[in-house]
Amino acid sequence: GAGVSQSPSNKVTEKGKDVELRCDPISGHTALYWYRQSLGQGLEFLIYFQGNSAPDKSGLPSDRFSAERTGGSVSTLTIQRTQQEDSAVYLCASSPGLAGVRMYFGPGTRLTVL
């Protein structure tokens, strides 16, 4: 079946602009994660959604970052007033959730803030 998809694959924006990144998880997966990966670095956890529970937002680096998940499926990560340090690859992943934590990653969105 289809894997996790993300769009856009690349996004170039100017400092101060808002951006929206989209994630479509694997159908039926109730858990969805967002990670940030700067060049050559590890996986920085941002936010975790599990079903209808309140999301775990403990990794969001500032109040410029927010995410929502509509209908328990598609998720959008929004970065307001982008800064150059926001430049990174943003990875989305999903897992079955209550049925298990085996996680599958999307291809990522490479964000460049000029």
Place this chain on the structure above:
Amino acid sequence: GENVEQHPSTLSVQEGDSAVIKCTYSDSASNYFPWYKQELGKRPQLIIDIRSNVGEKKDQRIAVTLNKTAKHFSLHITETQPEDSAVYFCAASIDQGAQKLVFGQGTRLTINP
């Protein structure tokens, strides 16, 4: 909550030799331990995982061992090849309910020809 430590951060081995990457975890309730491989410019891919009801699992040249008492687990790659060069991430979680998978910091493995 769970905390996962991974060592070493970088590892360089000669082609054909073995490579070992080690992780420790803090939550004794964790029972699921996957390993992900991330090649340059690509997404992390699951390569092997183990549950706490077994102490070792093998898949061709890769194996994972688990020591529940010491709360550590390791990835072993034998007969390394250039295509094994990548960043490897370990992770740990409780594999039931609404639990969050927690990752280690990653190990950059380089296979020298």
